[in-house]
Amino acid sequence: MTATQDSASESDDEDDTFEEQRARVDKPMRRLFRQYGSLHRRPLGIGLGASLFAHTLALLPPFVLGLAVDAVFLQTEPYDLPLVPDSWLPTGQVDLFWLSAGIVAASFFLSALFQWGKGWGLSVFAQRVQHDVRADTYDAMQGLDLGFFADKQTGELMSILNNDVNRLEQFLNGGLGVLTQLLVTVLGVAGLLFYVNPQLALLTLVTVPIIAVFTHKFVQTIQPMYADVRSTVGRMNSRLENNLGGIEVIKASNTETYETDRVTDTSQEYYDTNVRAITTRVKFFPGLQLTAGIGFVITFVVGGVWVFQGAPGPFSGPLSVGNFVTFVYLGQRLIWPMAQFGQLINLYQRAQASAERIFGLVDEPTDLPEREDATDLVVTDGRVEYDDVTFGYGRDDDEDATVLDGVSFDLDSGEMLALVGPTGAGKSTVLKLLPRLYDVDSGAIRIDGHDVRDVTLGSLRESIGYVSQETFLFYGSVKENIAYGTFDATDEEIREAAKMAEAHEFITEFEEGYDTLVGERGVKLSGGQKQRVGIARVLLQDPDILILDEATSDVDTETELRIQRSIDRLVEDRTVLAIAHRLSTIKDADQILVLDDGEVVERGTHDRLLDAEGVYADLWGVQAGEKSALPNH
Incomplete structure (x- = not known):
C-alpha cells in the first residue's frame, strides 16, 4: 500500500462526515421494522x-421417504x-407406496405455490419500505439548514439516498427469506x-x-468494516460528482491527469476498504460450510456403522435403514441453510451500516427549528426591519467567524x-437572513412587526421572492423552469412574467420556444439568459x-437597463x-446601505452618499472611471 493510501486509511474517521450522525x-x-x-x-x-409453509x-x-x-x-x-x-x-403395500408418492408430490406442489407467495409478499414489502424510506429521508434532508449542506458533499448525500436505501431493500427482500428458511x-x-x-x-x-460462536466472531469483525465501506462509497461518489460537475474547468485547466490521480486514489481507498471486508467474508463462508459438512x-459415518453393526459406543437401541436415510437427507438439507446463515449475517450487517447513515x-x-406556536405570516404592508443583527457562519464562540455585526435598518x-460594498462585506448574508x-x-x-422566527417557514418564504446571483435551472423546459413554484400558472401568465x-x-x-430544454443546470443557456429566466420565475x-x-450581474448593460425598468414598476x-453589480442601477433606490467588514458604515440616498465622499463615493468613482482604484483603507 502506498503512503497516500496509508494516509487515507488512517484518516477514515476524520473523512467520514456522517460519523457523528451514525453514532x-x-x-x-x-427502528426500521417498528x-x-x-x-x-x-x-x-x-x-x-x-x-414458513x-x-x-x-x-x-x-421424512416420508424414510417411512x-x-x-x-x-x-x-x-x-x-x-x-x-x-x-x-x-x-396394503402398494397403497402405502402411492400414498407416499402422493404426499411427496403434494408437498412439492404446495411448496412451490407458497414460494411464489413468499416472493410476492417480501418483494412488495421491500419495495414499499424502500420507497417510503427514500421519500422520508429526502423530505428530512430538505428541512435541514444551508449550513448542513455546506459541510456535506452532494455525492455523500446521493450515496445515502441511493446506495444505502438499496442495501435495505436487499436485506428486506433476500435476507428475510433466508432468515425464515434458516429458522x-x-x-x-x-x-x-x-x-x-x-x-x-x-x-x-x-x-x-x-x-x-463462529458467526458471533464474524459479526464483531465485519460490522466496523462495513461502516468504513459505506463511508468510502460516499467519498468516492462525492469525488466523481464534483469532477463531472466541473468537467469544463478541468478541461480548460488541463488538469485531467491530476483529477484522474485523485479519482484513482479515492477508488483505491474504496478498493482497500472493500477488500478487507471481502477477505474476512470469504474466509467465513467456507469455514462455515466446512463446519456444517x-x-x-x-452423522453419515456413525449412522452407517449403527445400521451395519448396531449401536456404536455410548449409543443404544436400533437404527433402521429408513431412519438412516431420513438422517442423511435431512442432514444434507441442514448444511446449505447453515452456510446461508453467514450470508444472512452479511446482509444484515451491510443493512445495519446503511440504516445508521x-x-x-x-x-x-x-439550526432553523419552527416553533410549536408559530403562526402563518400575512404580509399587509411589507415593512422590513433589521434590529441590531449579528451573525456568523462559524461557532458562536469564534469571534473571527462573525460576518455581520450590529446591522440595523428599516x-x-x-x-x-x-446594499453595496466591497466583496466579502456581508451583503448577500444580509439578504439570506430575511427568508x-x-x-x-x-x-x-x-416583517410588519412579526419576528421571522415566530412565523411558519412556509408562509415566510411564500411571501418572499429570492433571485440569487447564481441562478439554478432544473433539467426541463424553459416554461417548466419559469413556472417552478407556481405550478398552476397558465401559459399566458408565464409569457407575461x-x-x-x-x-x-x-x-x-x-x-422550440418555451418548450426548449435548458439542459443540465441550464447549460444550454447563457448566464444572462439563465438570470432572466430566474427573474421571470x-x-x-x-x-x-x-x-x-x-x-x-451576468447580463449586458442594455438588458440590465430593461430589467431595471421592470423592477421599477414592481417597486x-x-x-x-437588492445588491447591484453596477451602482448605476441602484442610484434611484430609496435607501443605500454601504457595508464594510460586516458593519453598516454609510447610509443614505445616492446624492447624499456622493456628497459624503466616503466608501460609496470611492466605489462610484472607480466604476465611473474617475478613480483608478479604491483607497487602501
Whole structure:
C-alpha cells in the first residue's frame, strides 16, 4: 500500500462526515421494522407466512421417504405418520407406496405455490419500505439548514439516498427469506430428527452451537468494516460528482491527469476498504460450510456403522435403514441453510451500516427549528426591519467567524433598499437572513412587526421572492423552469412574467420556444439568459417582498437597463432589497446601505452618499472611471 493510501486509511474517521450522525442512532434495524414494518403488515405477513409453509413442506419428502423404505420396501417398521390416526392409513403395500408418492408430490406442489407467495409478499414489502424510506429521508434532508449542506458533499448525500436505501431493500427482500428458511429448517429438521432418533439427533446438531460462536466472531469483525465501506462509497461518489460537475474547468485547466490521480486514489481507498471486508467474508463462508459438512460426515459415518453393526459406543437401541436415510437427507438439507446463515449475517450487517447513515441523516437536527406556536405570516404592508443583527457562519464562540455585526435598518412598503460594498462585506448574508436561510445569532428581523422566527417557514418564504446571483435551472423546459413554484400558472401568465423579465424575446427565438430544454443546470443557456429566466420565475410567484442578490450581474448593460425598468414598476406595490453589480442601477433606490467588514458604515440616498465622499463615493468613482482604484483603507 502506498503512503497516500496509508494516509487515507488512517484518516477514515476524520473523512467520514456522517460519523457523528451514525453514532447517535440506536438499534437502527429495530427502528426500521417498528417505523415502516407496521405500515405494510399485509405483504410482510403474506411473505413470512408463505415462507414458513414453503420451507416446512420441503421437509416432508425426506421424512416420508424414510417411512417408505422401512414400511413399504423393507416392511420392517409400521407406517407411522405423526398426527395421523392409523385407521386413516391404507394397509396394503402398494397403497402405502402411492400414498407416499402422493404426499411427496403434494408437498412439492404446495411448496412451490407458497414460494411464489413468499416472493410476492417480501418483494412488495421491500419495495414499499424502500420507497417510503427514500421519500422520508429526502423530505428530512430538505428541512435541514444551508449550513448542513455546506459541510456535506452532494455525492455523500446521493450515496445515502441511493446506495444505502438499496442495501435495505436487499436485506428486506433476500435476507428475510433466508432468515425464515434458516429458522424453519433448523427447528424443523431438529424436531424431525429428535422424533426419529434423539441420540443421533444430538450428534447431528452438535455443530450448531459451534457455528453460532463462529458467526458471533464474524459479526464483531465485519460490522466496523462495513461502516468504513459505506463511508468510502460516499467519498468516492462525492469525488466523481464534483469532477463531472466541473468537467469544463478541468478541461480548460488541463488538469485531467491530476483529477484522474485523485479519482484513482479515492477508488483505491474504496478498493482497500472493500477488500478487507471481502477477505474476512470469504474466509467465513467456507469455514462455515466446512463446519456444517463435518457434522454431516459424522452423522453419515456413525449412522452407517449403527445400521451395519448396531449401536456404536455410548449409543443404544436400533437404527433402521429408513431412519438412516431420513438422517442423511435431512442432514444434507441442514448444511446449505447453515452456510446461508453467514450470508444472512452479511446482509444484515451491510443493512445495519446503511440504516445508521439513513437514520443519522433523518435525525440530524436543524439550526432553523419552527416553533410549536408559530403562526402563518400575512404580509399587509411589507415593512422590513433589521434590529441590531449579528451573525456568523462559524461557532458562536469564534469571534473571527462573525460576518455581520450590529446591522440595523428599516424599510417601508414599496421602498427599495440597495446594499453595496466591497466583496466579502456581508451583503448577500444580509439578504439570506430575511427568508431564514440562516438564523441570526443575536438581534431580530421583523416583517410588519412579526419576528421571522415566530412565523411558519412556509408562509415566510411564500411571501418572499429570492433571485440569487447564481441562478439554478432544473433539467426541463424553459416554461417548466419559469413556472417552478407556481405550478398552476397558465401559459399566458408565464409569457407575461417572461416579458417583464426581458426574457420573452430570446425565448421565442429558440426553435422550440418555451418548450426548449435548458439542459443540465441550464447549460444550454447563457448566464444572462439563465438570470432572466430566474427573474421571470420569481415575478410569476408575485411575492410581497422581492430579494435581488446581484440578479443582473451576468447580463449586458442594455438588458440590465430593461430589467431595471421592470423592477421599477414592481417597486410600486412591493418591498425590494437588492445588491447591484453596477451602482448605476441602484442610484434611484430609496435607501443605500454601504457595508464594510460586516458593519453598516454609510447610509443614505445616492446624492447624499456622493456628497459624503466616503466608501460609496470611492466605489462610484472607480466604476465611473474617475478613480483608478479604491483607497487602501
